[in-house]
Amino acid sequence: MSESAPRPTLEAVAARAGVSRATVSRVVNGSDGVREPLAERVRRAVDELGYVPNQAARSLVTRRHDAIAVIVAEPETRVFADPFFARQLRGISKELTAHDNQLVLLLTEDRDDHARVARYLAGGHVDGALVFSLHIDDPLPGLIQRAGLPTVFGGRPHWNGGEDGVRYVDTDNRGGARDAVRHLLGLGRRRIAHITGALDQTSAVDRLDGFRDVMADPDPALVEEGDFTAAGGERAMRALLARRPDLDAVFAGNDLMAAGALRALREHGRRVPDDVAVVGFDDMLPIAEQTEPPLTTVRQDIEEMGRLMARMLLRDLDRGTAPAETDGTGPSGVVLPVTLVRRDSA
Amino acid sequence: MSESAPRPTLEAVAARAGVSRATVSRVVNGSDGVREPLAERVRRAVDELGYVPNQAARSLVTRRHDAIAVIVAEPETRVFADPFFARQLRGISKELTAHDNQLVLLLTEDRDDHARVARYLAGGHVDGALVFSLHIDDPLPGLIQRAGLPTVFGGRPHWNGGEDGVRYVDTDNRGGARDAVRHLLGLGRRRIAHITGALDQTSAVDRLDGFRDVMADPDPALVEEGDFTAAGGERAMRALLARRPDLDAVFAGNDLMAAGALRALREHGRRVPDDVAVVGFDDMLPIAEQTEPPLTTVRQDIEEMGRLMARMLLRDLDRGTAPAETDGTGPSGVVLPVTLVRRDSA
DNA sequence: CCCGGCGGCGAGAGCGCTCTCGCCGCGTGC
DNA sequence: GCACGCGGCGAGAGCGCTCTCGCCGCCGGG
Numbered sequence: 001m002s003e004s005a006p007r008p009t010l011e012a013v014a015a016r017a018g019v020s021r022a023t024v025s026r027v028v029n030g031s032d033g034v035r036e037p038l039a040e041r042v043r044r045a046v047d048e049l050g051y052v053p054n055q056a057a058r059s060l061v062t063r064r065h066d067a068i069a070v071i072v073a074e075p076e077t078r079v080f081a082d083p084f085f086a087r088q089l090r091g092i093s094k095e096l097t098a099h100d101n102q103l104v105l106l107l108t109e110d111r112d113d114h115a116r117v118a119r120y121l122a123g124g125h126v127d128g129a130l131v132f133s134l135h136i137d138d139p140l141p142g143l144i145q146r147a148g149l150p151t152v153f154g155g156r157p158h159w160n161g162g163e164d165g166v167r168y169v170d171t172d173n174r175g176g177a178r179d180a181v182r183h184l185l186g187l188g189r190r191r192i193a194h195i196t197g198a199l200d201q202t203s204a205v206d207r208l209d210g211f212r213d214v215m216a217d218p219d220p221a222l223v224e225e226g227d228f229t230a231a232g233g234e235r236a237m238r239a240l241l242a243r244r245p246d247l248d249a250v251f252a253g254n255d256l257m258a259a260g261a262l263r264a265l266r267e268h269g270r271r272v273p274d275d276v277a278v279v280g281f282d283d284m285l286p287i288a289e290q291t292e293p294p295l296t297t298v299r300q301d302i303e304e305m306g307r308l309m310a311r312m313l314l315r316d317l318d319r320g321t322a323p324a325e326t327d328g329t330g331p332s333g334v335v336l337p338v339t340l341v342r343r344d345s346a
Numbered sequence: 347m348s349e350s351a352p353r354p355t356l357e358a359v360a361a362r363a364g365v366s367r368a369t370v371s372r373v374v375n376g377s378d379g380v381r382e383p384l385a386e387r388v389r390r391a392v393d394e395l396g397y398v399p400n401q402a403a404r405s406l407v408t409r410r411h412d413a414i415a416v417i418v419a420e421p422e423t424r425v426f427a428d429p430f431f432a433r434q435l436r437g438i439s440k441e442l443t444a445h446d447n448q449l450v451l452l453l454t455e456d457r458d459d460h461a462r463v464a465r466y467l468a469g470g471h472v473d474g475a476l477v478f479s480l481h482i483d484d485p486l487p488g489l490i491q492r493a494g495l496p497t498v499f500g501g502r503p504h505w506n507g508g509e510d511g512v513r514y515v516d517t518d519n520r521g522g523a524r525d526a527v528r529h530l531l532g533l534g535r536r537r538i539a540h541i542t543g544a545l546d547q548t549s550a551v552d553r554l555d556g557f558r559d560v561m562a563d564p565d566p567a568l569v570e571e572g573d574f575t576a577a578g579g580e581r582a583m584r585a586l587l588a589r590r591p592d593l594d595a596v597f598a599g600n601d602l603m604a605a606g607a608l609r610a611l612r613e614h615g616r617r618v619p620d621d622v623a624v625v626g627f628d629d630m631l632p633i634a635e636q637t638e639p640p641l642t643t644v645r646q647d648i649e650e651m652g653r654l655m656a657r658m659l660l661r662d663l664d665r666g667t668a669p670a671e672t673d674g675t676g677p678s679g680v681v682l683p684v685t686l687v688r689r690d691s692a
Numbered sequence: 693c694c695c696g697g698c699g700g701c702g703a704g705a706g707c708g709c710t711c712t713c714g715c716c717g718c719g720t721g722c
Numbered sequence: 723g724c725a726c727g728c729g730g731c732g733a734g735a736g737c738g739c740t741c742t743c744g745c746c747g748c749c750g751g752g
Contacts, residue, residue, distance in 0.1 A: 007470060010739060025741085056402045058740075060406055060706095089453065103450065105450075105451045106443075107436055259632075291636075356708065365731080371710060379731085405709090406710090406737050409737085
């Protein structure tokens with residue numbers, strides 16, 4: 001049992017079908033130029049023997065692996081605290097398997113891992129990379145760029161301005177923030193506060209920018225930096241209430257912080273949404289539905305984001321041309337739309 | 347740039363160091379039998395050229411891939427609704443990278459995917475598999491067994507009784523349930539209800555068994571089947587309240603259902619923990635901390651579970667012997683301990 | 693009827709590595 | 723001092739595949 005029969009080779013199939021290896025190869029790889037009766041004989045031999053091509057041998061000559069790396073830089077545990085990651089992976093996985101590509105997952109935690117990842121990528125095991133790098137000081141993007149691998153980023157990378165043609169897929173963080181704040185204005189709120197995410201991440205910065213777009217010249221006392229965690233949101237909310245007890249709405253940079261803010265508000269006897277309206281961001285389930293009251297928030301389609309990243313990368317690979325250049329056929333970055341989901345908190 | 351220099355081969359390193367390919371191979375693979383001055387010369391040549399072995403060529407002859415597949419069967423979206431999956435992956439990833447193995451992720455959703463997975467595994471791209479299969483009717487375990495690949499399951503598989511030597515890592519669901527119920531008894535509660543998980547999953551069955559262990563002969567009216575979701579927990583709680591308005595405690599099969607139960611209890615004006623004490627299972631963060639009140643629950647070390655699965659598989663691979671047999675060096679299955687985390691709900 | 697062209701197929705080289713085998717040079721024992 | 727043994731290293735085969743090249747047979751045109 002453990003000593004299973006040796007896997008059949010191309011040679012074996014060729015022998016059984018009475019043809020040459022080359023012909024079997026042609027049939028297996030679906031190239032034309034094999035006449036029907038012969039092709040059929042080969043196909044029969046293939047299933048009779050249960051032949052499956054040896055990918056290692058194939059890669060050795062084609063220099064393709066039909067595998068892409070998904071690299072998740074995770075200096076903090078944030079990524080794992082929420083289900084984002086899983087959803088994105090799911091989207092990526094769907095798209096990759098639809099194109100017969102494998103997904104090699106690389107999770108990095110500290111600087112040591114970076115070297116390992118760089119080595120792996122340089123080792124030419126994969127045809128491309130999908131990278132989630134959150135923080136501004138992350139050396140990973142640079143390392144990957146140097147490895148010369150076609151790459152698509154999840155979320156707009158920080159140094160986007162510097163290099164051109166960096167491929168990425170992002171959420172419309174700024175537009176979503178504008179929607180959220182406009183919604184609050186529409187409810188008649190005027191003293192609207194904002195709890196930002198960790199400002200070393202572009203998503204947090206973009207959401208803050210969106211807030212500012214609508215609020216024009218917001219009172220600085222109405223902006224407090226959080227860190228994307230519930231505890232951080234709670235702390236920020238308390239600080240805001242201390243400074244501006246008369247605030248009547250708050251736009252939190254994500255749902256986790258909104259949940260924290262909700263607790264602080266409850267603690268201070270503020271009713272939501274009557275006294276203070278709250279809007280979150282992400283529509284992170286089940287959190288957003290489980291808060292008291294359920295959260296009005298900005299929904300992003302995480303799975304679609306993953307799918308799009310994969311699609312973008314595969315297209316670059318197919319084109320086989322300089323991936324680091326925009327060639328007019330597609331934008332360097334794609335920004336996905338968001339939608340406001342109204343629940344009870346605002 | 348896109349046309350990067352061709353990667354140096356063993357041959358090139360050998361030429362530069364003035365030795366044969368075989369010698370370079372020996373040095374690179376750390377086998378002894380190369381004297382120091384020579385070995386040093388080879389090492390220098392390796393870094394000067396930036397040589398990285400071609401894994402495809404190596405696999406072709408060694409028949410090892412130093413890669414294992416992680417297969418997540420996910421007929422429903424449950425796995426993605428909670429952060430379990432990510433944590434397990436993290437544990438697996440850590441252990442694998444520590445042993446220079448790659449992680450190939452296969453997400454399956456429907457039956458079509460099964461064929462694809464089976465084909466992939468049969469294709470001999472990986473040395474082993476780690477499988478998360480939740481449901482009782484899942485054909486995946488059978489397919490994998492047939493592929494003859496060394497495999498370790500996450501969670502006790504259903505047909506464990508049938509086949510012997512199936513390797514798995516599980517949480518002490520039954521013991522944890524006992525701890526939870528005993529805790530409630532210790533608080534003086536007597537009319538303790540249980541909301542089960544989906545009973546086609548061993549974890550749900552085991553937790554129910556633990557509940558029964560302690561409650562001896564529980565009133566059937568105090569047991570209601572849920573489905574591991576918050577909505578299901580809410581529904582189940584309502585049913586329980588309708589049947590037994592006098593219940594004074596509830597042990598929910600997981601934290602999500604506990605959160606749902608909390609809502610139903612609030613809706614019915616029951617105070618927690620004063621009127622009804624609630625205990626969950628999993629210690630799923632941030633949910634368990636964010637409920638009102640924060641949840642007393644049974645914590646399992648998810649990351650450790652992943653790590654252990656990987657370790658078990660790698661050991662089986664190293665031994666290189668019949669993976670499907672217990673050989674006395676280790677148990678076929680390992681069950682991880684749990685701990686009760688006291689918060690405010692009980 | 694003959695020749696050129698073209699399409700279908702086979703032969704063979706070679707991808708980059710590992711590993712066996714055998715050679716050579718040194719040290720040791722008698 | 724000579725034979726023998728052993729350890730260090732090189733030569734070469736071969737893993738399973740792809741792909742180029744050239745051969746051969748068939749068809750059409752002159």
